[in-house]
Amino acid sequence: MQNQQAVFNSLDEADFVSLFGSIYEHSSWVAEQVWRQRSEYPQGYFDDIEKLKVAMRDIVDQSSDEQKLMLLRAHPDLAGKAALIGDLTNESKSEQAGAGLDQCTDIELAHFLQLNDAYRSKFGFPFIMAVKGATKKQILAGFEERTPNDLETEFTRAINEVHKIAGFRLADF
Known part of the structure; x- marks a missing residue:
């Protein structure tokens, strides 16, 4: 190495x-x-x-x-529209698949789409979570925990999640 x-x-x-x-x-x-x-x-x-x-x-x-x-807005929604049309980066596709987001039922997918829309509407950027090693249940709990946050708290949290994602990607080297 x-x-x-x-x-x-x-x-x-x-x-x-x-x-x-x-x-x-x-x-x-x-x-x-x-x-x-x-x-x-x-x-x-x-x-x-x-x-x-x-x-x-x-x-x-x-x-x-x-x-x-702009960095936050560059991220796709989790189990969102980009995933549905196959428009994810290879890294995001792999990370979301690892969390089982590519295996959502129609009901789960509809729930994710609703949560993504509500979150994005409130904060102006997508819900970002480093999903490596997470389950769908943990991701849904993340939405529930974080959506009530104020903008400043959530902005900071989202940036920290972006850093976690970057850390996972660098560790893959």
């Missing part, structure tokens, strides 16, 4: 962004900014995938609320 990771430091921008641009859903700007700021990090910093995770997280955390909102 160390030899594979050592290659990350030697990538040019296009290859780096190609490899890490999907870590944050439809938001390759995160990988682009990490690559552009690589001179601020010690030599060999990205030999450690955990350090790359921190660098990417820092980029997001230091971005404007508008950029964060």
Whole structure:
């Protein structure tokens, strides 16, 4: 693994962004900014995938609320319309399938669609949950727990969930 990771430091921008641009859903700007700021990090910093995770997280955390909102809006609904028409990234498709969201009954699917619409209507972005290792029941409980939140609380929670998703994706390297 160390030899594979050592290659990350030697990538040019296009290859780096190609490899890490999907870590944050439809938001390759995160990988682009990490690559552009690589001179601020010690030599060999990205030999450690955990350090790359921190660098990417820092980029997001230091971005404007508008950029964060765009990042949140780049995520698909869970068991939502994008899934129904097959318009998910490979990563999202795998994550949602792992939680059984590709196996919803018609009644479950209708319930998810209703919850997604209510959540999006209230907050202006999709319900985001790192679903790796979660069940449909846990995801539904997440909707119930989080939908009553205020916007500031939920915005912060959604960003933290995005970071968890990114962490899972980076761990797959």
